[in-house]
Amino acid sequence: MHLVPNLLAALNFSTLPEQLVNGLLLGAIYALIALGYTMVYGVLRLINFAHGEVYMLGAYVALFASYHLGFGPNSTATSSSLANLLIMLFASMSICALIGVIIERFAYRPMRGQSRIASLITAIGVSLLLQYGGALFLPNSPPPSISENVNPYRGSFVVPLSSPPPSLAIAVKQLGPEAETKNKALQDYLASHPNESEFSLSPAAQPLKDQAQDAQRKLDDAKRELANSGVNITIRNGDVIIFFTSMVLMIVLTYLVRYTKRGRAMRAVSHDFDSAALMGINVNSIITFTFVLGSALAGAGAMMQATFKGTTITTFFGLLPGVKAFVAAVLGGIGNIPGAVLGGLLMGLAETIMVWMGYSRYADAIAFVILILVLLLRPGGLLGSDKVEKV
Amino acid sequence: MFWPKRIGSGIAAIAVCFLIDSITHHSFGSYEQRIIALVGIYVTLAVSLNLINGITGQFSIGHAAFYQVGAYLAGFISRRYITDAGHTPPPVLWLIGMILVAAAGASIAGFIVGLPSLRLKGDYLAIVTLGFGEIIRILVQNTDALGGSYALDKIPKIQEIWLIWLLAFICIAVCRNLLKTARGLTFLAVREDEIASSAMGVNVTRVKVTAFVLGSAFAGAAGALLAHYEGLITPATFTMDVSFIILTMVVLGGTGSITGSVVSAIFLSYLPEYLRTLKGGDGQPLVVSGTAVVAALIVTVLAVAAIKTVLNRHLFTPQKRGLIYVGIIIGAAMLEPLFSLLLHPVPMLANMQVAAAQLRMVIFAVTLIVLMLLRPQGVFAHHEFSWDWVKKILGKGPVPSTEVSA
Numbered sequence: 001m002h003l004v005p006n007l008l009a010a011l012n013f014s015t016l017p018e019q020l021v022n023g024l025l026l027g028a029i030y031a032l033i034a035l036g037y038t039m040v041y042g043v044l045r046l047i048n049f050a051h052g053e054v055y056m057l058g059a060y061v062a063l064f065a066s067y068h069l070g071f072g073p074n075s076t077a078t079s080s081s082l083a084n085l086l087i088m089l090f091a092s093m094s095i096c097a098l099i100g101v102i103i104e105r106f107a108y109r110p111m112r113g114q115s116r117i118a119s120l121i122t123a124i125g126v127s128l129l130l131q132y133g134g135a136l137f138l139p140n141s142p143p144p145s146i147s148e149n150v151n152p153y154r155g156s157f158v159v160p161l162s163s164p165p166p167s168l169a170i171a172v173k174q175l176g177p178e179a180e181t182k183n184k185a186l187q188d189y190l191a192s193h194p195n196e197s198e199f200s201l202s203p204a205a206q207p208l209k210d211q212a213q214d215a216q217r218k219l220d221d222a223k224r225e226l227a228n229s230g231v232n233i234t235i236r237n238g239d240v241i242i243f244f245t246s247m248v249l250m251i252v253l254t255y256l257v258r259y260t261k262r263g264r265a266m267r268a269v270s271h272d273f274d275s276a277a278l279m280g281i282n283v284n285s286i287i288t289f290t291f292v293l294g295s296a297l298a299g300a301g302a303m304m305q306a307t308f309k310g311t312t313i314t315t316f317f318g319l320l321p322g323v324k325a326f327v328a329a330v331l332g333g334i335g336n337i338p339g340a341v342l343g344g345l346l347m348g349l350a351e352t353i354m355v356w357m358g359y360s361r362y363a364d365a366i367a368f369v370i371l372i373l374v375l376l377l378r379p380g381g382l383l384g385s386d387k388v389e390k391v
Numbered sequence: 392m393f394w395p396k397r398i399g400s401g402i403a404a405i406a407v408c409f410l411i412d413s414i415t416h417h418s419f420g421s422y423e424q425r426i427i428a429l430v431g432i433y434v435t436l437a438v439s440l441n442l443i444n445g446i447t448g449q450f451s452i453g454h455a456a457f458y459q460v461g462a463y464l465a466g467f468i469s470r471r472y473i474t475d476a477g478h479t480p481p482p483v484l485w486l487i488g489m490i491l492v493a494a495a496g497a498s499i500a501g502f503i504v505g506l507p508s509l510r511l512k513g514d515y516l517a518i519v520t521l522g523f524g525e526i527i528r529i530l531v532q533n534t535d536a537l538g539g540s541y542a543l544d545k546i547p548k549i550q551e552i553w554l555i556w557l558l559a560f561i562c563i564a565v566c567r568n569l570l571k572t573a574r575g576l577t578f579l580a581v582r583e584d585e586i587a588s589s590a591m592g593v594n595v596t597r598v599k600v601t602a603f604v605l606g607s608a609f610a611g612a613a614g615a616l617l618a619h620y621e622g623l624i625t626p627a628t629f630t631m632d633v634s635f636i637i638l639t640m641v642v643l644g645g646t647g648s649i650t651g652s653v654v655s656a657i658f659l660s661y662l663p664e665y666l667r668t669l670k671g672g673d674g675q676p677l678v679v680s681g682t683a684v685v686a687a688l689i690v691t692v693l694a695v696a697a698i699k700t701v702l703n704r705h706l707f708t709p710q711k712r713g714l715i716y717v718g719i720i721i722g723a724a725m726l727e728p729l730f731s732l733l734l735h736p737v738p739m740l741a742n743m744q745v746a747a748a749q750l751r752m753v754i755f756a757v758t759l760i761v762l763m764l765l766r767p768q769g770v771f772a773h774h775e776f777s778w779d780w781v782k783k784i785l786g787k788g789p790v791p792s793t794e795v796s797a
Binding site (some may be wrong): 028046047107110111112114115116117118120121122124125126127128129132133135136137248323325326327330361362364367368369372373375378379 | 750
């Protein structure tokens with residue numbers, strides 16, 4: 001185990017702010033997926049294991065949509081527009097919603113009277129079926145990825161957080177001309193002595209070369225110090241789009257759940273399934289509505305992940321994000337919508353902090369460690385109730 | 392009357408193990424021998440998971456973790472002691488020692504996982520066990536001394552098929568005899584109702600942790616046998632899918648039924664190998680078209696829907712139910728070519744070639760779903776095989792079962 005000794009040595013605090021921002025941006029995707037888990041759990045008390053696979057299928061839908069828009073594997077199209085992205089987003093969201101509804105109708109609804117474990121096993125079965133069945137029908141080797149040309153907003157921008165101390169900039173300015181003159185002297189000497197090159201100098205000219213090198217080294221050192229002492233955040237445009245789209249979708253979701261009649265019905269079903277049915281709520285249609293919302297969010301997340309991050313797509317694309325998002329949902333308090341968002345953002349942060357500390361190989365394990373700790377210490381999650389589940 | 396019977400069955404079990412061993416060594420090639428060894432290992436895994444899942448009712452889906460702990464522990468020690476240091480202990484004794492060590496190591500892991508089960512139940516516990524399994528896999532994968540993500544190789548090969556099956560028999564015997572004792576009944580009590588059983592004086596904590604420790608010890612022992620049979624183990628041998636396969640075995644057999652776990656473990660671990668040996672008309676491995684696969688899936692959905700509607704609407708005698716099942720399945724099998732014909736014009740499907748062996752996990756997944764929809768208690772439900780049962784089928788007598796009447 002090399003975990004402990006170099007724990008502190010490898011930390012570079014000037015990159016920490018950038019990693020934190022990246023973590024929040026990564027967390028936005030987790031939050032989108034976690035919302036689907038949390039809503040379904042709230043309504044059905046079922047861990048929808050297949051949610052990660054819905055997310056995976058969303059990425060494939062986005063892939064095929066991009067093919068149809070002319071960004072196929074062999075295409076040379078380079079110019080794209082916002083409309084293309086919106087078409088892909090819409091396709092992903094609507095087809096994922098449809099898939100979610102189909103899964104609910106044919107796999108989960110018949111299981112409703114059965115024990116929760118039986119439903120969970122069905123969910124695992126659906127998840128395996130989509131992974132391995134999908135692998136038969138969908139292109140997955142070599143794993144395809146959405147052409148980056150489809151994204152018109154490539155590139156990144158830099159946010160300077162703190163500028164380096166002015167003395168460093170002055171030092172660089174002073175050292176620059178000095179190095180230049182020393183180097184010029186060397187070059188002049190070389191020009192006037194054509195039979196000598198930089199590596200075969202006469203002993204008399206050796207000091208010239210040494211001086212030039214010394215001056216250059218000082219300049220480089222000063223430049224490096226200047227670059228490292230300032231704190232900058234480099235953010236990719238795509239990440240910003242992901243973050244803001246996610247936020248918009250979450251606001252829409254909050255509106256739907258809190259201020260519409262269906263949303264109120266959904267909360268009623270989540271609060272008490274049987275009473276809600278007795279109060280005249282069509283429970284089946286509310287559950288379908290829940291799956292539509294959750295799966296559409298997963299589709300949106302998948303489309304953005306696959307388009308803006310260019311992740312390669314296989315049928316196991318949804319496995320780890322799905323599990324991590326589930327952990328996020330538990331962390332925030334499963335069944336709790338703001339909790340899922342908070343949990344997602346925290347998960348993203350935790351993961352990038354692991355990467356920042358130099359343990360990227362353990363970044364996948366941190367999710368499970370968090371999960372176990374949360375379940376042992378605060379099973380209700382951060383924002384959930386403390387109520388222990390009754391038999 | 393009791394002890395002679397027990398000693399007799401013990402001797403019989405050992406005799407059967409040696410019989411299996413000598414038959415496989417004399418009349419099968421190494422490929423078949425490996426299948427028989429793996430089937431034995433899977434029987435142990437399924438029965439030991441059944442102890443946790445089916446008998447004690449603690450839903451664990453991370454069984455591969457304990458299997459992995461045992462395999463890596465035994466493999467690592469053997470490699471260090473025999474391959475690297477050059478010692479030559481008697482192989483069978485060494486292997487038995489390694490089995491014990493692996494069982495001890497895995498049971499410690501089981502104890503650690505068992506602890507959260509005191510606070511968690513149902514699906515939460517399932518997720519924690521799954522997470523624990525993944526943590527173990529990721530740790531092993533990143534430990535260079537254990538071969539990292541490639542493999543722990545150069546483990547001395549000690550291929551004793553009789554020992555593999557003896558472990559399976561011991562596992563079965565332990566679980567079966569446990570259920571015959573008063574202590575075993577507390578396991579069933581915890582499964583049926585935790586609160587009621589604790590009110591009746593059952594030490595729920597102890598029962599749950601015991602189940603985890605026992606179950607994981609057997610899985611660890613199976614891991615040690617695997618490591619020495621294969622001589623090489625990789626983290627990929629112990630992924631989540633393996634846990635799900637073992638879970639499928641337990642669920643298909645009937646949660647709580649040892650007989651069911653054994654039968655379905657044999658069936659499901661042989662199935663992929665059977666698919667691999669299937670030959671098409673040209674002697675090549677069998678390849679089916681995408682059309683046939685999709686048609687089969689559609690027909691399965693229809694058959695499940697038909698069975699559910701017919702059987703939910705009316706009450707039938709068991710014989711009639713059986714006939715209806717058979718009838719619908721035969722009807723579905725006849726419909727399959729029809730759907731294939733209907734789907735034939737779809738070029739994407741018709742052009743697709745799927746090797747039969749690739750269908751393995753798909754078949755497992757469909758089995759899980761169909762089973763949950765039609766018979767969530769599994770094929771054998773809580774029933775156990777016994778001679779009384781045979782008598783019942785032939786004539787009369789009570790049916791033994793671990794079912795607790797409501």
